Amino acid sequence: MSWDDLVTTALLGTARRPFDDTLLPGSLRPLVPAGQDPARLLDAAALLAVARRVRDPLGDPVAAPEPAAPDRAPVTGPVATAVLADLLRTKDSPLLLEFLDVAARAGRVVAPEALPALLDVGATNRAVADAAAGVLGNRGRWLAAQREDWRPQAARVATGDGGWEFGSTRDRVDLLRALRREDPAASRDLLRGSWSGFTGEEREQFVAELAVGLGPEDEDLLEPALADRRRATRDRAAALLARLPASAFAHRTAQRAQACVQHGPAGFHVEPPAGLDEAARRDVVEAGVAPGVEPRSEGVRAHWLRQVVAATPLGHWTALVAGSAADVLAVPVDGGWAPVLREAWAEAAVRQADPAWARALVPTASEHVRAELLAVLDPATRARLVADLLVRGTPDAAAATALLRDCPAPWTPELGTAALADTVRRSWPASAGVRVRERLDLLGHRLPPAQSAALEAFALQPALTDAARAFAVRALEVLTVRREFHHALSLPLEAP
Structure with missing residues (x-):
């Protein structure tokens, strides 16, 4: 019995999940006194806590884990791996997420030497953990399974592993999301069987996941949610039901x-x-x-x-x-x-x-409404519409920056050209320090890497204030890093 098993049993209560001392390490089992399950559970927890602190000298010998299955996908090369190490050290989330996305689309897995740092960041950053899932490879998933705080990144929780019954809210959401893509009927069966036992937060998140693979069969789950105590759950259910014309x-x-x-x-x-x-x-x-x-x-x-x-x-x-x-x-x-x-x-x-x-x-x-509408569109359509709005002229610099903020990286060349032209045509006085910093930060993180020369030309404009020039130089440095790893990840693939 692992420490996690003991904690789960304590949380559920021994009435629902009886304490089973046969799962304890053999050397510890005789030390647990006889008695009622709750008391024996606490005794076992005390013994196992001490054993863990002294690296389990009383437990059964631990066999070495089976080696990881080989990765068939090529690993990131030396240049890309060095860039990744820098991003993990600085924890620049936008750049890190873009790196992982580009690497996944290039069919790469992360080189072994970068895996521990990546798993460390993923343990506390859900977005990074999700983005890293496509580049961990067999070796990365194997490594994640060896440490408790990395383990959630090892693999998707399965229903047969007790992930739905005993898992955390995050485990359940991950499982439901996967099932909605692979087996919507099974996802509906899971929800119908235990809907009344969910917390308000869980019901809200589960209703949101029904948007994937939404169909007429989901109506009987969504209709009762209109009466949920949580307003966000009611709103989500109504929005999804409105997408079902026969409901x-x-x-x-x-x-x-x-x-x-x-x-x-x-x-x-x-x-x-x-x-x-x-x-x-x-x-x-x-x-x-x-x-x-x-x-x-x-x-x-x-x-x-x-x-x-x-x-x-x-x-x-x-x-x-x-x-x-x-x-x-x-x-x-x-x-x-x-x-x-x-x-x-x-x-x-x-x-x-x-x-x-x-x-x-x-x-x-x-x-304020336009930003929400743009979020509905796919990135290419969104970029095209925003580029058109910028070319036609948005009188307010803050409004133009807000439009650009809603377009994910990397921007299309058309949007990059429009954003640069809009930036160049505006004056950025010393009083506009915050606005120019945000605009240039967006350019650095989202311009197509091939447009770095145009950003460099802007940085050299004599009319810029010292502060604006410093922001432009910083943006150029970021864009240079992005250009470097885009190029490194586009090189011919090498065997792992």
Whole structure:
């Protein structure tokens, strides 16, 4: 019995998981006094704690583990491995994550000498652990299994290993995510069997994972979640149900929307709801909004209208006008309700992760909504739209930087060119220190490595303040590191 087994038994209680002293090391077993399971568990824990502190001299001899299976994938070469060692030492997460992504796409595994440091960082940084999964190789997974704090990185937890019953929330989320990709039916069976025993946080995370492989069979899991005590769980369930056009939720919300917004020859005629019944509140109304209260500086009826429209499947509107999202947005709206409808459609596009609607709404969206809409789009489409917005001219430097911040690295050449041109055409006075630092930090971490010469030209501009030039030099150093490992990982593959 390992220390982890003892801890798990203590957490679950000996009534649910009886203490089994036959699993203790042979030399320790006779030292556990007879008695009730709870007391014997504590005695065993005390003995095993002492044995662990003195490296288990009383335990059974430990056999050497089987060697790791050989890696068929080539390892990172000397230059790339040296860069990785520097990134692990400085813990520059954006660069480290990009390195691991590029290495995985290049079909490489991390060289043996860099594995311990990578596992150390992954033990405390979930994003790094997830990104490293594709480059650990057999040797890295073998090594991770040898140390307790590295072990979660060794392999995905399996249901047969007790990962679902006894695992942590992280273990369960990882398992559910994998099952949603490989066997959605098995994932539904897991949730149905133990839904009532989950914590509020777990229910919220599990509902979010249902977005992968979402289908009509998930409706019976999502519909009850609309009544969950946790608002985030209710919101996630509603957003996913809206993506199921045949669901009862989609039918209910479409009927409510039809009662509020009719389409005729003159366009959309809007009649905001005078009130909402209990079923409607369960489906669409934000928690904590009482009649007579004016949330978000809008009237109550306008607020209810926005909620009803935002909860409605977007396919209802395209079917209503027999056209695309752009066609719906072009329909005239009476009574000055167009801003409310556009805001509601934008909320729906984000919640339902609808790229066609997000793409149609981005050009005219307000700054805070635009960032959420861009996040719905795939990186290439997002980069193209942001590049177009920059070329057309974004008057505010902070707004332009916010757009760039929402585009992941590495940027496309088109976006890199637009970002550099936008940076060059602006003046960066001494008072803009924070803004110029953020902009140049983005350029260093996200420009295509091939555009380093253009960044160097900007750094040499005589009009730059000393502070701006220092930020530009730092950005150039970062871009040089990125260019170095992109090149090193693109070299012809060598045998491991």
